[in-house]
Amino acid sequence: MAAAVGQPVPNTAHAVSVSLPTWKANVSYEEGEEWLLSRMQTGYPRFFIHLIIQELEKEILKLHGRHGEKVMLFPSLATAKRCQKFFYDKVEGLGTGIVHILQLEPVNQGKNHETTFSSLFCVFFPKDYFSVAKQVWQHTGDGISSRRGEFCLKALKEGILQPVTNQPKPKTDDVYSKGPRRYQKVPQNGIIHSVAPPPEAPQPSDGSADVSEKDSSQFVEERFGRNLNIKLASQAKLAIRRRIAGCLTENSELEQALAASPSDSNKRQQGLSEDDVYLYPTGMSSIFNAHRILLANAAAHGREPRKSICFGFPYVDTLKILQKWGPGCQFYGLGSSACLDDLERRLESGERFLGLFSEFPSNPLLNSPDLLRIRQLADKYDFAVVIDETVGNFTNIDVLRHADMVVSSLTKVFSGDSNVMGGSAVLNPQSKMYGELKQTLQNEYEDNYWAEDAVFMERNSRDFIYRSERINSNTEALVDLLRSCPFVKQVYYPKFSPTRANYDACRAPNGGYGGLLSVTFQEYEQAIAFFDTLECQKGPSLGTNFTLACPFTILAHYNELKWAAESGVDADLVRLSVGLEDTEDLLGRFNRALKAAENAKKAQE
Known part of the structure; x- marks a missing residue:
């Protein structure tokens, strides 16, 4: 029943899981035994850098690297700079320029067919410090996805991705174009739409894509039964955001779903809209960026740095994020009422915190924190509440009303098919922090969710x-x-x-x-x-x-x-x-x- 050791689960090029079918295999994986590692064809994407991305890294090192360097790849300049900063924060004695960033941009070839462009930001570092870069990759979840890596590898080999310096960047880095520049209009949300298609590339009347020069399976798996126009990625993201907001509940085609009027009765919270939903490349990216937004919001309002609280035994990387970025973390592993008693004593004595992060319920012990009491303490002592609802999911639980922000890994039940990563963060419009956090997100948020991943995620989530x-x-x-x-x-x-x-x-x-x-x-x-x-x-x-x-x-x-x-x-x-x-x-x-x-x-x- 289980796949062989090291095989992708499911059996697809962009599988999220990997088969470790015996207890011994899991122990051998953790101990780094060669018999096991040599069979690993893939792995969980934040722990195992996909073989496609590894090949892309090798090509970039061959073209642009220096002796003794390795490289890690990111979708935007901001994510690359955060990796660079982590190096200089954590490794003493690094000289200026030792960790450096190369920006690769697509060269517009002027071809009259559907083209997807992706920038790529390469962080070069001494290979002896790979473990430092791997922490960023694993904990932040902000590295490139395997589908983006596949696309960029092809573009690099074709000479389309070239180094540039000081080139203005759109807010997002997913740009689609159809035909020559004269047929394009000003980008909206990082997407260039065709105003009038050139005669030699007519628009398909049925909404399917002209993908004659690309393998259609790169965009949509065979089970979907037809090719999707990749320009629908922006609409796919909108549908995902509406679904998370509770506005879309029917299993319908994308066009029909977006044409329907959102029902206020289905919304998770009064006043909530898709504009309060933010998409991220992974679930862990949504948690990392929620923490980053809280730090940025405090700095923007001149508040002193404060520790965060990790309440309850969490999935491993959540605690690492709170410990390794920012002033540190107060950890309450049991997440019990006694822990809340201790927290309340600290608060009464004058100790202050940035935010409390908790899962509902927790992974793997499935305990549920007392959100009502946590909300009362947060309101009284002015800290944010961030709840990870991944395990419960919003069809089963309503935690948004007790939180300032709710984060989730869309990779899990929301997708179900285990073939695409994604994450979300939702602001509570009834939160007293809503105005501040909304403004900070307007200044700080960038959409790094890769187009093809969004198409897969939207399709998968329809029958959620x-x-x-x-x-x-x-x-x-x-x-x-x-x-x-x-x-x-x-x-x-x-x-x-x-x-x-x-x-x-x-x-x-x-x-x-x-x-x-x-x-x-x-x-x-x-x-x-x-x-x-x-x-x-x-x-x-x-x-x-x-x-x-x-x-x-x-x-x-x-x-x-x-x-x-x-x-x-x-x-x-x-x-x-x-x-x-x-x-x-x-x-x-x-x-x-x-x-x-x-x-x-x-x-x-």
């Missing part, structure tokens, strides 16, 4: 509501099965969490408890037997349309297992992201895996 409901149902059935097993130590799921009351206080009227759960066993060997036997895909990520399992603590915290255990995250924890499979079929697979775990215990006795 249906899929979420189906996944909720499957997950509850599996939770009931696991909870009835005598040698299962603990099942982590919001419905049966000690913090269920906090979850229910934010549950949407028709919301369920989500598609993620975690399980631990009485014996470590039982966890291994269960995982190895389970008939499903196994690898990083969650929210996929297919069931996906991983030994989460091994994969995310292998070098800090004791630290994770202090927050209740056991080393043998298996995280399960439940998919759309037939319920009875899934139950059969899990029963067989539980039988293997039972036999493992008997073998020890």
